[in-house]
Amino acid sequence: MQLRDALDDFKASSGDKTRFPGERRTITGRFSGNGRRLIHVDGGSLRDFGYPLSGLTGIERSRFGLRVDGTPFWFDEMETTQSYHEATTLVETIHRTPFGPVTQLDLTTGDAHITRFDVDEIETGESHTEMIAYLSLAPEGQDSQVGQLHHEDVIEVYHQREHDFVSSTTGFTDVRGQIPVAFEDLIDEEPTEYPRPASDHRYSEDRLSGDLICSLPLYGESTTLVTLLTDRTETEREAALDQLADLREEFNSIEAVEAAADAALPTAAREDHSETLRESVSADVRVLSLLTGQTGLRIAGPNFDPYYRYSGGYGYTWFRDDAEISRFVLESDQHFDLGLSHWHARSARAYCETQRDDGSWPHRVWPHNGALAPGWANAKLEAGNDNDYQADQTGSVIAFLANFYAAGIEDADLEAQVVDTLEAALKSLDGTLEHDGRPMVCQNAWEDSIGRFTHTTATFLEAYSALAATDLAVADHAHEQANRVYEAINHLWVDDRGIFALREHGGGGLDRRADSATLALVGAHRAYEKIETVDDYRLDQLDSHTHTIIKALWHDPEESEIAGLFRNEGDAWRQAHQDHEKIWTVSTGWGANAAAQLGALLADHDDERAVEAAARARELLELVLPGGVLCEDTSYLPEQFFDTGEPDSATPLGWPHALRLATVALMDERGVLYAAHKIAAD
Template identity: 75%
Template structure:
């Protein structure tokens, strides 16, 4: 998004209590994606969000409508629209009820191509399409090449192609908004009127207005994004011709969607709507490297956040582990996902065995960040040690599950060898990690959550047959005992962190729920004693009670991140509910039930009940799940969602919780929580 868009958005959002100027939130509409490109489809509007996944910008802005003579009916103004996914695929179906008849829109992304198919009963009409392409993220210094029925818009590296199955009845270019538009108090309306006589406008612009004739009431608009170093013009035009001739009716779209669906069949899966939605979202957020971005980047100027279109190794590795564990139980057929994740982690590991703050998911290159102390001179504390712990836990678990590729297995083992050295280096003599940044990236200290990731990492390694397993077990035991230093007896929970001169931060923090999964892993290689079981049981129930929030303004209910969290509150005076924290609560309660059941403890029944209560909030139909099936990161007390939507982390938590609870018989019956012998 350029300055023109930011100023225009500021005019539209000023005075709103829950909107932040300059953002492009995706709270309505659905995404279609595949192999890198990610396209958001709303009511008569599509936009690319896939730059982090592909390195290509594509569509910055668009509008679609019906043109009938001199009359135009824009779908985002004159239509009532309903939208669904086609079955369990990524094909988005939108039905527009317009004053001159119903229009069905089908949107499908195939590789770096996006196809928008229109069907209408309106006679003597055309589809009018306004698109703003921004190759290399540019709105200026652009050029066009016209190849009969295909338009090529280019800057330098990125070349974008636009075509139609029925050609163009007319097409004109537009220059960007003028200075008069920028300083006007009113937002700019797009598309803008025809040009003011400058002969260059039609050819030196990425903004195009196109009229698409209908063939028996239908047509298809195609955009293809290409990297000039990888795809030449002849190949791109050949691809466009294939799309123009083969994707001309609904049957072709449905067949292609079924072939590219991430899951073959979900009918036999527990809570299949939830499982299929989670796998679809995680697929949408994944680049060709196998690395995922956290969520669609809704804040392109980083005015109100640090950005979401990057790979964090904490989030990504935890998602990978959740998917691996879910696949092992639900048989989802995602073996290639696990292999791609493992390769990506091997390739992005630093020479010292750690992983950096964040990278670009389309190529693994170092991305802008503020926690790269291990890349800088000195012994800075701006390092997130939990990220290295999370990657180790996944790689060790993946190795233990059996890797079919000997070369990949060898790379994983070498990566783990170096990673353990890094983890050991950041574990202090008292058995807890060094001072560093926390999972929420907003403070410094010696965090309980970071300690939990170390316990889980060492425990996962100890469960393997690798030579380092004995050492890992010794280290896991050290961490296990050191966790006792973080217990707050009067609150019945573990502290958020140790800070200052050995003082404990007494606030409740949902990230500390990571202790439960860590102890469940430790229980596979050692013994979790009765005293620790008592404290973990108290911790989970106390944490849920402390962070529970059900504001009066809405039907909303769930957990917030931590006590005193003031981020993105807007005008409200209370911490916001997070789907990550609520999903984490459900997952931790389910893990606690499993841990207690494995130790013949009857309290497993109560833990399973709490897990079901929290899971219900984030399942489709729950108050924290949008009608799209998406989980936004946060909610205002008014019930309005906020921030990145969908966010990958809570979707993976939901998937893992459903899988674990189904595996342990917790989903529907409170009394059946003991694992099969």
């Protein structure tokens, strides 16, 4: 996102009570992506969000429309409807123009994006009709110091390393460039409207710009625009031109576009499942696919705040979030048979390759190459080695890798790599476990405070338990450590509230606030149950904790229909003008998952309280299922909601989608997805 765009958004949204000026929101529209590019399609316009997945910037802004006898009719000014083609990432947008509907299909395939327009239902009489496309390309994030090369029906926009190509199945009848917006426009009170009128006709304007205004003729009442992003160190110009020719030939029909979309994603759920279940699982697999790079590492969500004005950025891989997602997907695949074995292997390989020499993982990395990304919790990389480290990240990776190993690894080399990685990671985890059986003082999962956190302790219990359940040489040691952590958890109990504390402060006192992250304790105890029996006193604690946390964090604002759980008591992040904590889909999904896990744990102990836990899981799950008040019509789960019901922050966010997927799988496995009275496994 260029500063010019941020300033325009600032002008448009300043004073709005639920908008943060200068961001590029994705709370409307849908994404198409396939491993490297991530394209946001909104009102017919396109924008690339895939830089973290590919290292290539691509399209910064765009507009499409019809030009009838020289007059443009822009689609973003029309009424539109949008949907996905079945369970795929093919986006279909229908624009209601004054002349009739125009259908737009958008499909991303590798580094290419296909946009097909069909106008067979419009009526313009004898008027000359063509498509008009405005594209602003920013190779390497540049909106200046870029140039163009014109190759017959292909335009190449380049800076140094990144070269972006634009082509059409019907060619171009006219192409002109446009230099960046003038300084006087930047300080004007009104946002700039694009494309702008031709300026002073400088001879260099058409060739020293990333902005293109293209006229596309319509042959057979359709045309297809193709954009391709390349790195010149990987793809030579002639190879790119040949690839564009192949793409124009391959995607010159609706059938070809739909067939390519159908082949891109695995079957999400069995046909014998309900429509709601299939829709939910399909949406979760699609979102997680969109956010995943070719390395297997995922971004947390589309980066809506590229200038870090209100957040620390979202277009990176956090090993906590990513490993949790990987474990949830593995569990769900084992139940639904989703055919995602290559996902699990790819994730495992990525974790092995990004592990540091001391056995830990850094705060954040770039998903397209695993290189260290900007962050604020890299104490292990810095001299002094202070508390700015997130120990739960190492615990989460261990839990996934141990479960992946236990499931059986067909690739012998990868298995050996995983074993070595786990042994080194165990040493790192041991080094951050204090003598009292709980983790060191460090940063928390929400990355906003320091202490000895219950959530971090839960990830340690899960990691040690998962390792102890394997046949690895380190299993006995991991078993001993799991027992130590299990006993130490009692030190975090707040008896008069009936919950486990958020953390222990540096001085030794307990932070009594309710925190949704502490719900991870339930799943960790289910992992522990595989190696030891959870005693009755701890079952009572977990039952009380889960229901009390859900009750304490429940919020049902009067001014909207939404309801759900907020993150923790006293959370003011991105609260803006409202006077209450915001509802989070992660927290609500975590509540549903914890209640479902509690139901399964209690049922395995023949405890009748399992029924109540399952009922609570169903209540919370309904909020985030398709059709629920926290699930957008796009099928996406935004990170947060204002009390007004307006979504906010990263959309879609991968973590709640993985939580929903795992919760649906567990509840379906236990027979409580539709009927809360049944909980025991068959």
